[in-house]
Amino acid sequence: MNQPVSLIALDAVPDGGFTEVEVVIDGDAESLVLHRVGEQVRGYLNICPHAGRRLDWAPGQFLKSREGHLVCAAHGASFALDSGECVAGPCKGDHLRAVALQIRDGQVQLAP
Ligand code: FES
Numbered sequence: 001m002n003q004p005v006s007l008i009a010l011d012a013v014p015d016g017g018f019t020e021v022e023v024v025i026d027g028d029a030e031s032l033v034l035h036r037v038g039e040q041v042r043g044y045l046n047i048c049p050h051a052g053r054r055l056d057w058a059p060g061q062f063l064k065s066r067e068g069h070l071v072c073a074a075h076g077a078s079f080a081l082d083s084g085e086c087v088a089g090p091c092k093g094d095h096l097r098a099v100a101l102q103i104r105d106g107q108v109q110l111a112p
Pocket of ligand 1: 048
């Protein structure tokens with residue numbers, strides 16, 4: 001049985017904030033944005049559905065709006081963090097691609 005892939009320690013992800021990690025998924029190197037709320041972490045591919053650009057303005061540096069949305073650094077699309085849905089901006093109604101995660105032994109892991 002494959003070992004689950006650990007991405008980062010839960011404590012290394014700031015509560016309410018973001019962290020970027022690199023991981024290989026299905027043979028492809030991917031950048032993920034992780035967002036933590038308490039003991040929960042959501043993960044999305046770090047790819048904006050508008051023009052395919054990275055969401056961060058520098059590696060691991062993500063913008064958060066006053067409303068608590070993740071804002072793409074390229075053209076300002078805003079994404080709800082619970083669903084990944086673009087709620088404002090040029091790709092309104094599109095979604096970030098969610099990556100299933102689990103927390104085990106204080107580690108954020110890819111869900112098998
Ligand atoms: S690439 Fe993200 S808003 Fe254009």
